[in-house]
Amino acid sequence: MAEIERESMEYDVVIVGAGPAGLSAAIRLKQLDPDLSVVVLEKGSEVGAHILSGAVLDTAGLDALIPDWKEKGAPITVEVKEDNFYILGEAGALRIPNWPMPPLMSNHGKYIVSMANVCRWMAAQAEELGVEVFPGMACSQIVWGENGEVRGVVAGEMGLQSDGTPGPHYEPGMELLGKYVFLAEGVRGSLTKEVMARFDLSKGHCPQKFGLGMKEIWEIDPEKHRPGTVTHTMGWPLGKNAGGGSFIYHLDNNQVYVGFVVHLNYENPHLYPYMEFQRFKHHPMVAELLKGGKRVAYGARAISEGGWQSIPKVVAPGVAILGCSAGLVNVPRIKGNHNAMWSGIHAAEAAHAAIKAGRASDELSDYETALRTGPVGRDLKKVRNVKPMWSRWGMVPSLVLGGLDMWTNQLFGLSLFGTLRHGKSDAESTGKARDFPKITYPKPDGVISFDRLTNVAFSFTNHEESQPCHLKLKDPEIPIKVNLPEYDEPAQRYCPAGVYEVVEKDGKPTFVINFQNCVHCKTCDIKDPSQNINWTTPQGGDGPNYPNM
Template sequence: MSEEVQIERESMEYDVVIVGAGPAGLSAAIRLKQINPEINVVVLEKGSEVGAHILSGAVLDPSGLNRLIPDWKEKGAPVSTEVVDDNFFVLGEAGQVRVPNWPMPPLMNNHGNYIVSMGNVCRWLAEQAEALEVEIFPGMAASKIVWDGDRVKGVVAGEMGLNPDGTPGPMYEPGMELHGKYVFIAEGVRGSLAKEIITRLNLSDGHEPQKFGIGMKEIWEVDPAKFQKGRVIHTMGWPLGKNAGGGSFIYHFEDNQVLVGFVVHLNYQNPHLYPYMEFQRFKHHPMVAELLEGGKRVAYGARAISEGGWQSLPQLSFDGGVLLGCSAGMVNVPRIKGNHNAMISGIEAAEAAAAALAADRAGDRLEAYDSAVRGGDIAKDLKKVRNVKPIWSKLGLWPSLALGGFDMWVSNLTGWNPLGTWKHGKTDAAATGKAADFPKIDYPRPDGKLSFDRLTNVAFSFTNHEESQPCHLKLKDPSIPISVNLPVYDEPAQRYCPAGVYEVIEGSDGPRFQINFQNCVHCKTCDIKDPSQNINWTTPQGGDGPNYPNM
């Protein structure tokens, strides 16, 4: 018996339905109302409140905000910590070498940018949207696409109260179908609806596969004597070395709070690599430890980062809707910035949709949006840096700094990339090697002062899932983790998950695979990195997941 036959849902009609109250979705909603206050707009947010699921570094390039709300300062946007000191280091185990700023292309300069909490920026954007009479529904997870043939007609949102086996429980609420003349998908990285749409409509055909990193972040309150408001530090090198690409950020924010983050590119080969423990080890580097000693960690979180850039942008519009921001993959990897492009994508989509609605169109492709992204500011931002990531992946850190830097410099000066367009090649899942071909890595035990075990840290993400609901981490074949991933890859899910969701437990009948979905911080790494591509991340019921206060 199909769910579609059994479950009847009420429906609501809107001009534009937006899935996700991040910078892309909220910018789109605001811009639509700026153009025409009569446009009927709804924003659906799976987090318990706007900002609850937002995690970003973040040093914000204000170009998107300037375009959306030019008087944001006067309106009290939480964007006030301007970058005053910009530093880049290559780390060794016991020391560091500072890379001077002068040889770097101007696009790498952070002066004029702001250290922010994007969660708080999104809360403020939501206030601006609501003042324009945008309807925003937090705690409303959009769990299904409503299809009309190959046209996206709307989404199902607010379904709650399912039993663990997926059948309706005693408190079941079927949710509603929200239909839109256009549906904007702004779920963030590797969202379940975007994944379905991209696959079904073959939107990535002719483009490189998307690439990803896993970003982990802690907020620390440090000794006021060590705090330097507006200071930005980025590092590369130790502890990752040749095991993986990636690096760190340390941002001195406000109120003696320092944002400490670590990114590991997910195309690493050694399945024994443990990204979370690489982050914890990083904090014991003398330069970092000196800053954090005597301080207190107050928050933790993790999320995947889209890293494919220009080559990996799929077709952005389809019949009935568009992909915005990180749902499409608009992060500038060397700058570690994507929020400005997410906001610009929302603006461009809103302008294309408003023009279509004014012309009495509905449900068709907003090709003007594709053209605006591929010929506008987002393209200018991403094209200049398009070869840095693939050079790094293929040749390593130092060639990437040299060749990638050369390519960025020439592109910055002329608009032309002398190295052409390098390809990414394999997906991150396919890049995973066999366990027998790589050495195991010995990680020090966390000391409980600078470094922490995963479960202790997950408590600082304030994550909660109703345990009686179905597990939202779906295995296509439940036998694969033990029959394939364990003998071939030493089941890397035990390590690549930054929240301790996956365990292999030895019992009298042999090993079994356990999923602790209550711990999930919605980073989507499992959906990306599982070498058998056996894990499908789906959205849990609305309001569940992390509750980030100011990430």
């Protein structure tokens, strides 16, 4: 195919991703210098379309960025009034009192929010300052400079046919070039992966760890609705099969967020995370809450869980990695949006200083320093051992020892355990099918629990079917030749959207990819035991269209 010619546009800073990190960076840049040219490129059909988060928001980052956010009408109104934590058994629940928990775990003074709506509001604030925000603009390639630095991205390529060749309505997209490029793509971003590999940014750091978060929005009986109530659970139904837990957040308008997280370092390849979520809703405590209600939305995404030990080097020539792309979630607090905002603020301040000094396309080392020594580093360092403790010793020991470790960090700024390291990657943690029992899951009842494809319809996902499949297999034979006999092809189960199937065709098993169902969670890219699936971005505007996740 002939070399594609593209028009290019120059900016001071090009930002990939209109999440809390990317938008915070854009706003801060314009606050520092209104004359800076800043563009934010978002692959979703609108800002917020691909944003899925719990979310109980710690407003610390937003307080620093826009101190008068209340006066400016931010959609942040439901303050946490009640904070509950339970360990579940199959039929009962044990309430863990709040008093033994370190203060950093308290949700009082925080807000239950839709981060999709918060990001829509932030985008409006950015545009008022003169930021150019372009949704529906998937960034499919890095533009490399003459000396190997990141110069920009290719955005807006549309109309490729299934074989990858230009179709009749092909649009080549544009090269958006910047003195600096910020990658704020969220978890396991495709461009971030490429940059991290090119510059070996994970060298000297632990592998990133992940969880799969699934979430439904329910409208419930008004008599059961308690705005501001936050409930977290651990234990049943996962038991010893996997780490994880749930969240139930009462927001306004008789709505409740019901979420379930499964740590992706589970060993049993027969585990079916989506069905664990559906089974969880039949616990008496949860089923009683949902009885008489209706589910109105569904979605899923991977969550970075590696914390302090797994943050890679976040800068390379011409580029900075922000937010969940860098892995800034505080796992025990189940919060990352505040750290994403801080990362955007720090990156913006470093880029502004560099541009003011006449620099371009070099390493923003000041951003790296600010991230590790500032509020993000302080937040993550205190809880750094909780996740590796859970991985090594299980739920109950990690509750006791993790609590002790957080207390000593909170009170004395030190850990009795030092810094524990993460072990294998989540893909390497997957065991062989023959070594683990199959798990039987109850059939969804269609009232409280739902089959996967029915629920995917409530993510409002859409992909242009004529485009190339964005889920690339490095070797098309591995799913049937390796993954099926060795691992019972776990892609059939770990995907929360039913993208992958093994079907009989001409008397032989065949691996089928239904990419139209993809909700962009990236679990396949993370958990595939052969690391054979590469998630890349489809054309702009495709994927889920989350209303207020």
